Amino acid sequence: MQTTALVPHAHLPRAHHDRHVLTSTVDVFGTAHWLLADHAPQPGGDALPFDALVVSVHQGGDVELTELSAVRARWPHLDRLPDGGFVVAASRTHRYEDADQVQVFDALGRETSSFSVGDAIEQLLVDEAGHIWVGHFDENPVGIRRWSPTGHIYWTSDDANIPGLFDCYALNVSGTAAWACPYTDFPLVEIRPGRTDRPVKVWANRIRGAKAVAVHGERVAFYGGYGEERDRLAHGEVTETSVEPTDVGLLTLPDGSLPGRRRAVGRGSRIYVQTQPFTAWDVFDLSI
Incomplete structure (x- = not known):
């Protein structure tokens, strides 16, 4: 079976390793961000609200701090x-x-607006225009929505006729478009709300359970799956009506080992992967 190794992308500076990583992501421009707190949250035990620190590591290595x-x-x-x-x-x-x-929050760390988008957020990604894409998991199967930073819904999947959209397993936001691979039917879905002709395109797909997707031209890659396929990297070609599988292998860490617990973020042709202790991001790029 073919093996593909991730490439190092960004590391949390060691000066911040004494703080707890609440979450982390890679934005649409490729900058990695860590949200840090003084200690790990305790269910029902912590006083809210609390102050936190965002450490941003740009692709050139520059570090930015936002409280x-x-x-x-x-x-x-x-x-x-x-x-x-x-x-x-x-x-x-x-x-x-x-x-x-x-x-x-604004660039100085001050709250400027707040709103609710509905229970059970599975995915949250911001596009280049500042729209907030939210995909939900199946305890609240409202699908996928695109919001403004002030809480206005700009697009919803309610009438998009996406088959089997109960849980947004994989969401990829790049530019101002989104790609998804939702449970239960796992179609490949392209969403371009500004396009007047077919803003939503759907392709049938036989690859089940992927947690991240990357797209480059007519090529697509799905990462993850059920059980023994959790480290699978499956490639396919987009045809008129379906995704046709072309190759399947494993995606490993840069040292060749298999990831354990991980986060994955899809951005265009890239899939970023982060594993415990969540202080580094590695990347797979379908375009290379």
């Missing part, structure tokens, strides 16, 4: 806005009955 005031989410999603601000969101709403679930 966020009064964060309310113990187990958050994070992404950066094009203006330098940040979005922090709690995946569940039932813990936030008296407060909005999504917080938007």
